[in-house]
Amino acid sequence: MVQVIRQSGDVLVLGAGIVGVSVALHLQKLGRSVVLVDRRPPGEETSYGNAGLIERASVIPYGFPRELSTILHYGLNLSADVRYHWRFLPKALPWLARFWWESSPKRLRRAALDMLPLIEHSVEEHARLMADAGISEQLRPTGWMEAYRSTAAFEKACSAARQLDEFGLRYDLLAASALREREPSLAGVFAGAVHWRDPATIADPGRLVKEYAALFARNGGSFVEADATALRQEEGGWSLETPEHHYHCREAVVALGPWSDRLYTKFGYRVPLAVKRGYHVHFNPAPGAVLNRPIVDIERGYLLAPMTRGIRLTTGIEFAARDHAPTPVQLDRTEPHAREVFPLAQRVEAAPWMGSRPCLPDMRPVIGPAPRHKGLWFAFGHNHHGLTLGPATGRLLSEMMAGLPTFADPTPFAMNRFG
Template sequence: MSRSVIVLGAGMVGVSCALSLQKRGLDVTLVDRREPGTETSYGNAGVLARSSIMPLNAPSLWRKLPSYLGNRSPALHLDPARLIAEPGWMLRFLWEARPSRLAARVAALESLMAHTVPLHRELMTQAGILHRLRETGTLKLWRSEAGFASAQAEHDFLREHHIESQVLDRQAISAVERDLKPIFPAGLLIPANASVDAPGPVTSAYADLFVNRGGRIEQAEIRSLTRAGSGWAATTDSSAFAADLIVVALGPWSGDLLRPLGLNPQLGVERGYHRHLRAIGSASLSRPVYDVDAAYFMAPMEQGYRVTSGVDLSARDAPDNHRQIDAVTASAREAFPLGDVVEAQPWRGARPTLPDSLPMIGEAPRNPGLWLAFGNQHIGFSTGPVTGEILAAMITGETPIADPKPFAPGRYIA
């Protein structure tokens, strides 16, 4: 008789864990309060970011801090109430930015990102949605001549890690994206990255694949976790589900469920916004672009052109603050012919981030059978499938496709 598993959370990470466990013969039930792919996994630029191997809190963060003070930068909004409420997380996030920690964290991220595009391509093929995959790369853009030095430095860094990129001047940028306005003298094209035209529906299609292979999805609000004999039980607003193993993949809500068990994963939350706009006339983009100086992604999507904001470090459930998304929308209009806004209000979501910018993948200390898969921060959509493969291999005694040690829960949970 196969072991039973309940996966809590139907975002990209949770759905991927369910698929990887199912593939190995386990009896899997997926539980979430919402339909698959309608929370955090819905709101991103749709990038499969092979090149995202530099941690969010790289040592360069220290020199950027003065520009973030006063909330004048579109890249970051810091709510003083959050700083007062969570000083420990903020300080540890900064402490992890010291240079001596950088190489190990880059190597850990690279071990994940190397599998991003191949695993997604495989799942999209199996789910019958390969038409949603664009292997046209991504384009980073700088608004000043000084951007050439930044583009060249990133090109050199990526080359050291065998990731192809091309430094572009204004004319070359126009050749790659003819409808961008000529306001960017420097750019970096990264062909190794890919993207999708609708992240939410991609996650939903993976969930459909899970169901078509015999998996079960239950829509319910998860209230608590308890031991049940040699296994675990998840109590919801409608019933309880028991299994041999539990996987917590609830993204920014994971800590809420673990703290009553005496487990504090040191999980922080970054909020973000996006809105969709229609292009004017026949203007189009072939790939997502990132405006470095104005701090936004603009990505062609099924719903229109999605413009994403920088990081909002307010409390997870605080009221919306549209300062950043309004600022970057204005900047995006400077760069590309954008017309009407599609939705009445911007979308807002939250991303789960651990102090070292690495996910937590593995069994919880002192709690056999309780497995954790969260903290994938801005690369959760990219790294969901590899997270699932690592976790499922550990559960079934296989050798994971990436070393799980850097992602061990024990680095934050005693």
Template sequence: MARTDAIVLGAGIVGVSAALHLAKRGLAVALVDRRAPGEETSYGNAGIIEGNTYFPYPFPRKISALLKIAFKQAPEANYHLFYLPRLAPWLFAYLRHSSGDAMFEFAERMRPLFAASIAEHESLMREANAERYLRTNGWLKIYRTSRAFDAAKPDLDAIAAAGLAFEPLDLGGSLALEPGLSPVFERGIFWPQAASVSNPLAVTRAYAALFKSLGGIVLTGDARSLHRSDGRWRVDTSEGPVDASNAVIALGPWAPEVLDPLDIRLPLEVKRGYHRHFHAEGNKGLNRPVLDAEVGYAVVPMEQGLRLTTGAEFAHRDAPPTPVQFDRLMPQARALFPLGEPIDAEPWMGRRPCFPDSMPVIGRAPGQAGLWLDYGHAHWGLTLGPVSGRLLAEMMTGDVPFTDPAPYRAERFLA
């Protein structure tokens, strides 16, 4: 095989973006995955590019909310009981990082990535001839009660102070944006500094096609075969072994399978999530993603139909699917929007790779020369894939990084 400068392991939106940015800087890159680009978690997300994100996803604090989750009545969360003992240390760490001063630390450290996320996608979409998938009309968050809207005011005040734009709406203003919704809620917030895509899988495939047009190669292989060989990194593929001086781990929830044998053990856990596509009844439709804040799901117009996405499920990554959250949320979802029959035979399940501080790891792997990390993007893999790929490529090629990469170092977990 011809000279290879870098192997990127993982062909989701994060890995494809990293490989593409490296190829744009003149490196010979091999992108390796067991499946075709975009067919795992990158396929099933809500399609939102969240340039407006400021705080991490909160941990429920109200006793009533915690009790609903505990008794498996909450649409926004589910759990497997036997997994909780293993998960407990991570959950407590997540709780610490999603409250108080830690929320503002997250905001300060992550804002450069979120602020650049839409522009990075727009740039790649122009080059990849994929602009037809992009919507730049924001998204709508609805609140069924004014009480819930008022409870969000402290966070909204902080977001406004940071200069992020949003528009509080009454029922009439919300329905003016989305006339297909039913008036079963009281307030809304329109977030204009967000974009969305109508087909996340197609976007990832378009970026992969652009990568190949720049000379990159896409190979089928097992990332777990990564090892040292004569001072270089080697991975086995269907076309034989591939060697390179640099390797990038962009495997999302599967990264520990490669990193643990290399004595790189970082506190990654998985938030599982589900989606299912539905027809719309009559001539109703949606113009943009809509999040039902109190119930904890999103309904998003996609090329495949209206995609209904659930909140988090805490379970072993490879445990059998348990999409019970659909049973809990469907009555309220149908009351909000006239969803028709499901298009998919069964709900689809994905796995969000999450660190307890809700930030990805981007940069050098500790103690392993030539090994780089780009994973753990939590709920924002689609949002941050291109911008984290750019940052990683700048670091790997010696360019001046567009933002300080220090907050994303793996060593923050090893001190």
């Protein structure tokens, strides 16, 4: 019979993606002893697959389209940037209706202002953690580009960019010739591009999370590979059992991304969490071809990003059940368009990667305490910006847990906004 060893600490952090690891690091900075828990090693779920953007320029959340023509376009289910499973659509409709309602101009403006402090601190909070981890060279100040094939679409994008001048963002409006100067390996299919210069990029997001987790371990933190959904409340705090250990801490943080529902529903909370699935695959560039920064082909609905493993082709949104088998149709639709733009060689992976983004219809994450359970905290639902907002979220939640003044108003992120 294996003896179960009882271990105590201050905080259990459940989830070792970018949000959970960032929370653990910030709590550790405040002197808390932290146990980090996940069923897989750090950075191997949602945080592994994304565009590698720390999106400082994304001051307006991704809202539901308001133009009837765009809605009809997506409704045909032939788009590469948005796709849905027909059988899943009835289940998704209530969430989509709430998302549409929250995306009215007035509510979208409110969401943007609520999110702005987190967005504004996104790059600098990453920079601090990278400096602590000794990996500052991984932060690339390249920005990213939105590219447009038609002159009309480019001119519309230029007007939209100027409407964001109140936020002090840096950007360049590049005609076709200027775009080719910055990205000489691109084919001449684009009429122009908007180069957003404030964002930073990462060449390997999964590795970045592992580097942050390694820093956490060097500073005395414990990582446990276990089923985080086994969390239970007991006298004096929260506990988690593995075959060899019984972990008991005064507080617990749920940062399980798209799997957070497995715990908040267990404790009686109702949150309209949806999952937007996405895919990526890497290609070797053709000999001599170089891509200096991520670029989005807006009218074809995909992104190309230079990564450690090659050129990463990422798709937009797929509405489907979280655990349904992968259906990488969007990659097949976009690969021919991507080859028109950049000289891609062979695929690196035998099969594409698929991940799930945890999304809430009001475009704000949940960050803060559980309303009815002492010592239970939540940090999930960052939509498309988990990598961007992980360190800022970790700082905000740790300040709340420590009773310190917070750098941002946490009220818009409270769980009880959903009742």
